[in-house]
Amino acid sequence: MIHNGNGQPHALRHRFAAVQRITGLLLMVFSLTNLPPLLVNALYGENVVQPFLMGLWITLFTGALVWWPARHSRAELKIRDGFLVTVLFWGVLGLFGAIPLYFADQAWHSFTDATFESISGLTTTGSTTVARGLDQLPHALNFYRAQLHWFGGVGIIVLAVAILPMLGIGGMQLFKAETPGPMKDAKLTPRIASTAQALWLIYVALTASCALVYWCLGMNAFDAICHAMATLSTGGFSTHDASIGFFSNLWLEIAVMVFMLAGATNFALHFLAWRERSLWVYLRDAEYKTMLGIVVLFGVLVCLPLYFAGTYATLGESVRKGLFQLIAYGTNSGFATADPTSWPAYVPLLIVLSGFMVASSGSTGGGVKVIRLVLFVKQAIRELKRLVHPSAELTLKVDGKTVPNDVVYAVSGFFSVYIGMTVLLTFVMMTTGLDPVTAFSAVAAAINNMGPGLGTLNASYASVSDFGKWVMIFAMLLGRLEIFTLLIVFTPGFWRR
Amino acid sequence: MKIIILGAGQVGSTLAENLAIEANDVTVVDQDPGLLAELQDRLDIRTVQGVASYPDVLRRAGADDADMLIAVTESDETNMLACQIADTLFRTPSKIARVRSADYLREEALFRKDGLPVDLHISPEQLVTDYIHRLIEYPGALQVVDFADGRVRLVGVRAHYGGLLVGRQLKELPTHLPAEIEARVAAIYRRGRAMLPQGDTVIEAEDEVFFVAAEKHIPKIMAELRRVDKPVKRVMLAGGGNIGLRLAQALEDTVQVKIIERNKERAKYLSEQLNRAIVLCGDGANEDLLREENIEDCDVFCAVTNDDEANILSAMLAKRLGAHKVLSLINRLAYVELVEEGVIDIAISPQQSTISALLARVRRGDVVKVHALRRGAAEAIEAIAHGDPGSSKVVGRRIEEIALPKGATIGAIVRGEDVIIAHHDTVIKAEDHVILFLIEKKRVKDVEKLFSVGMNFL
Numbered sequence: 039m040i041h042n043g044n045g046q047p048h049a050l051r052h053r054f055a056a057v058q059r060i061t062g063l064l065l066m067v068f069s070l071t072n073l074p075p076l077l078v079n080a081l082y083g084e085n086v087v088q089p090f091l092m093g094l095w096i097t098l099f100t101g102a103l104v105w106w107p108a109r110h111s112r113a114e115l116k117i118r119d120g121f122l123v124t125v126l127f128w129g130v131l132g133l134f135g136a137i138p139l140y141f142a143d144q145a146w147h148s149f150t151d152a153t154f155e156s157i158s159g160l161t162t163t164g165s166t167t168v169a170r171g172l173d174q175l176p177h178a179l180n181f182y183r184a185q186l187h188w189f190g191g192v193g194i195i196v197l198a199v200a201i202l203p204m205l206g207i208g209g210m211q212l213f214k215a216e217t218p219g220p221m222k223d224a225k226l227t228p229r230i231a232s233t234a235q236a237l238w239l240i241y242v243a244l245t246a247s248c249a250l251v252y253w254c255l256g257m258n259a260f261d262a263i264c265h266a267m268a269t270l271s272t273g274g275f276s277t278h279d280a281s282i283g284f285f286s287n288l289w290l291e292i293a294v295m296v297f298m299l300a301g302a303t304n305f306a307l308h309f310l311a312w313r314e315r316s317l318w319v320y321l322r323d324a325e326y327k328t329m330l331g332i333v334v335l336f337g338v339l340v341c342l343p344l345y346f347a348g349t350y351a352t353l354g355e356s357v358r359k360g361l362f363q364l365i366a367y368g369t370n371s372g373f374a375t376a377d378p379t380s381w382p383a384y385v386p387l388l389i390v391l392s393g394f395m396v397a398s399s400g401s402t403g404g405g406v407k408v409i410r411l412v413l414f415v416k417q418a419i420r421e422l423k424r425l426v427h428p429s430a431e432l433t434l435k436v437d438g439k440t441v442p443n444d445v446v447y448a449v450s451g452f453f454s455v456y457i458g459m460t461v462l463l464t465f466v467m468m469t470t471g472l473d474p475v476t477a478f479s480a481v482a483a484a485i486n487n488m489g490p491g492l493g494t495l496n497a498s499y500a501s502v503s504d505f506g507k508w509v510m511i512f513a514m515l516l517g518r519l520e521i522f523t524l525l526i527v528f529t530p531g532f533w534r535r
Numbered sequence: 536m537k538i539i540i541l542g543a544g545q546v547g548s549t550l551a552e553n554l555a556i557e558a559n560d561v562t563v564v565d566q567d568p569g570l571l572a573e574l575q576d577r578l579d580i581r582t583v584q585g586v587a588s589y590p591d592v593l594r595r596a597g598a599d600d601a602d603m604l605i606a607v608t609e610s611d612e613t614n615m616l617a618c619q620i621a622d623t624l625f626r627t628p629s630k631i632a633r634v635r636s637a638d639y640l641r642e643e644a645l646f647r648k649d650g651l652p653v654d655l656h657i658s659p660e661q662l663v664t665d666y667i668h669r670l671i672e673y674p675g676a677l678q679v680v681d682f683a684d685g686r687v688r689l690v691g692v693r694a695h696y697g698g699l700l701v702g703r704q705l706k707e708l709p710t711h712l713p714a715e716i717e718a719r720v721a722a723i724y725r726r727g728r729a730m731l732p733q734g735d736t737v738i739e740a741e742d743e744v745f746f747v748a749a750e751k752h753i754p755k756i757m758a759e760l761r762r763v764d765k766p767v768k769r770v771m772l773a774g775g776g777n778i779g780l781r782l783a784q785a786l787e788d789t790v791q792v793k794i795i796e797r798n799k800e801r802a803k804y805l806s807e808q809l810n811r812a813i814v815l816c817g818d819g820a821n822e823d824l825l826r827e828e829n830i831e832d833c834d835v836f837c838a839v840t841n842d843d844e845a846n847i848l849s850a851m852l853a854k855r856l857g858a859h860k861v862l863s864l865i866n867r868l869a870y871v872e873l874v875e876e877g878v879i880d881i882a883i884s885p886q887q888s889t890i891s892a893l894l895a896r897v898r899r900g901d902v903v904k905v906h907a908l909r910r911g912a913a914e915a916i917e918a919i920a921h922g923d924p925g926s927s928k929v930v931g932r933r934i935e936e937i938a939l940p941k942g943a944t945i946g947a948i949v950r951g952e953d954v955i956i957a958h959h960d961t962v963i964k965a966e967d968h969v970i971l972f973l974i975e976k977k978r979v980k981d982v983e984k985l986f987s988v989g990m991n992f993l
Binding site: 117227228229230231232442 | 537560561562568576579580581597
């Protein structure tokens with residue numbers, strides 16, 4: 039757009055002006071997330087004000103500095119810009135989110151550790167570098183960690199779209215770049231802003247009811263709120279070193295399992311169920327049914343060996359430990375009541391593998407998403423049928439609706455890249471001195487935003503080298519942005535005009 | 536407002552674009568997933584794929600709580616049936632259908648209260664035909680739009696060297712006109728940019744000047760701006776589709792009409808329908824045919840096939856061969872801007888007319904008519920002032936006292952049968968039809984607010 043003298047004041051004209059404006063704006067809004075921990079700090083009369091004030095001012099000023107030169111830009115976000123903003127935003131926020139952790143100087147003494155913790159929080163991974171001493175951390179810091187999870191859960195950009203209507207149509211490009219799942223065009227409401235608002239409303243309502251249930255089941259208010267935020271976002275940060283095991287309360291564990299599954303369910307389903315006031319919505323949905331099926335099948339495969347190998351004395355205990363760990367890993371939450379590393383036979387590996395395939399599209403969970411798995415299997419069946427009936431016209435359907443072929447191809451592409459990246463990164467992690475199984479579990483934990491790994495990495499990642507931590511930071515972002523959104527920015531074609 | 540649009544064709548998608556920008560909840564239904572995907576990428580709307588008249592598809596599109604249904608699919612039958620279904624099953628308050636076929640339109644009883652539940656039926660072909668007809672009526676006009684049932688007209692002309700007003704200030708306009716003739720210049724486009732006219736604005740040659748005046752005064756005023764144009768005597772039409780046929784029927788009694796149609800069967804049909812017009816079977820872009828039929832003596836050449844590119848090329852060719860004035864029907868808005876700078880005198884966009892008609896209906900309050908001026912950059916609006924000085928922001932006030940949105944001017948007022956050209960001290964009374972111009976399209980909402988009654992109590 040060309041402005042001549044009497045038009046608007048000289049607006050910034052470079053091609054990323056819109057990206058710059060929005061990134062700056064979002065940073066300024068994000069700086070406000072330093073306020074709730076300050077409140078918590080005041081409530082408990084502790085003394086960690088400085089780190090959060092640093093976080094607030096540094097983020098606010100940087101945001102303003104980025105935004106100011108581009109404030110007059112009226113250019114709309116193009117599809118390409120949407121990817122860039124999303125990647126920039128997750129990356130940049132991860133860095134700025136690390137500021138309070140770094141300056142707190144309580145458990146994170148290096149820049150790498152603080153960034154790892156911050157990205158792990160935002161991407162709802164839940165891996166921590168704190169080896170021991172979560173219980174002794176100031177309340178504000180533990181709250182801040184849970185809060186990182188919570189904002190990252192449904193998506194910080196979805197939140198921005200909900201509260202910043204001026205993103206307009208550009209908001210949709212961002213939305214699509216951030217939302218997980220193969221079919222992103224299905225909007226709940228005609229306008230993207232009200233769709234985002236609906237998602238957040240459901241998210242807030244679920245989190246609030248979760249916190250209430252936890253509190254009723256015996257957690258104190260602080261733990262209930264922190265754990266509710268970490269559960270619905272399928273994050274996994276706990277305020278205790280022993281995680282949920284700290285409470286050793288059967289009913290609480292059941293509640294955690296239910297809410298982890300709710301977090302790993304497509305939020306569009308929650309929306310429909312709420313609008314139609316009916317739970318049938320869930321059972322009509324192929325993805326949800328498959329998710330439950332996988333949980334039941336894997337549950338049997340996990341619990342029986344535990345019982346028969348004598349890991350736990352009773353069948354009840356085996357089911358309690360086995361199912362909790364399966365759902366915690368599967369939904370990519372990563373809470374723990376036991377360490378599965380020493381469990382018999384194939385069980386530890388199966389539990390890590392479940393992280394790839396339990397969470398649904400449009401949920402807060404990670405992994406390849408159940409719907410992709412369904413499409414992948416149906417595509418395989420279709421290929422088999424095609425061999426039997428070479429001239430048959432075969433349509434792939436989910437829930438009675440035809441799935442376009444390009445979606446199916448995209449799913450195959452996604453699978454191969456996802457598996458490829460997992461293998462590649464496993465080898466990279468092995469160079470840092472981990473054994474193959476541990477390395478694989480670390481990469482799976484990061485790329486699926488799952489959290490705990492196996493072996494030495496079950497409770498904490500403190501022992502991983504700095505290089506290994508950066509690899510995992512990359513893998514976490516890769517998983518949260520579903521590979522392509524992140525990878526596309528590294529292709530030369532993306533930067534060509 | 537929750538609006539469902541059936542059909543993602545030219546009209547449907549342009550309409551969706553306009554409505555989505557004005558902050559409505561828009562859902563578009565179409566059978567073609569490709570069209571929908573393209574639309575969804577560009578606009579903040581929801582799309583539903585399926586047959587537009589199926590109840591289940593309508594339900595998925597949110598018909599249960601929709602405020603308005605606009606059916607603009609290719610098929611008249613689908614459009615009318617969808618309105619019927621929306622009425623019976625979903626009690627949709629407002630239903631609009633595009634109906635093209637003259638066979639339906641002829642039967643007025645069909646659309647009466649006890650007939651089909653269609654609140655407004657729109658025939659784009661008829662709108663375009665009327666539009667071209669008016670242009671031919673005023674040779675030299677670029678755009679003619681009616682307000683208050685034609686009592687007031689807005690006319691756009693290109694100022695020429697030799698016009699009396701060219702090179703003078705606008706405030707001199709009244710001194711050139713007889714006392715009883717009044718006009719008001721609403722907008723001036725200079726080199727493609729709209730400007731708000733002031734008293735000391737000097738009209739330059741090649742400016743596009745939009746003025747508003749009572750219908751009977753228009754030819755006099757046009758003479759001020761350009762040399763007197765000869766009345767149109769010979770018209771040539773390229774394309775014998777619905778629009779071509781209607782135009783020929785409307786014109787053949789007053790002027791000499793030649794109509795070129797490529798398809799032999801259709802040409803035969805045309806000749807059966809028309810009495811005095813000459814039907815030529817051939818290609819509208821065939822140089823020899825045009826020469827043979829004395830294109831150089833032709834006053835107006837109108838390309839009205841349904842192919843944009845063919846229209847543009849044949850119009851350009853006709854202009855080069857000597858046609859006095861060439862018009863071309865163009866669906867794609869991008870092309871409209873492209874050609875209006877060049878050889879083609881007037882580009883007519885069928886969507887623009889249809890959308891003006893639809894938008895007037897969709898917009899709330901007492902806005903009865905909205906016309907996009909050339910290229911849709913500015914709008915002319917007809918609004919009715921209701922209420923009394925206490926409840927309305929316009930009634931009982933002098934024009935200079937009204938807080939108009941930026942870039943808006945009041946051009947004229949129609950009071951009963953009288954046309955009053957607006958002055959700064961004209962007082963607006965209740966039930967006046969006020970005609971305004973808006974340089975910035977996004978201010979339409981402010982105009983709606985201005986004319987809504989009672990809001991300022993709050």
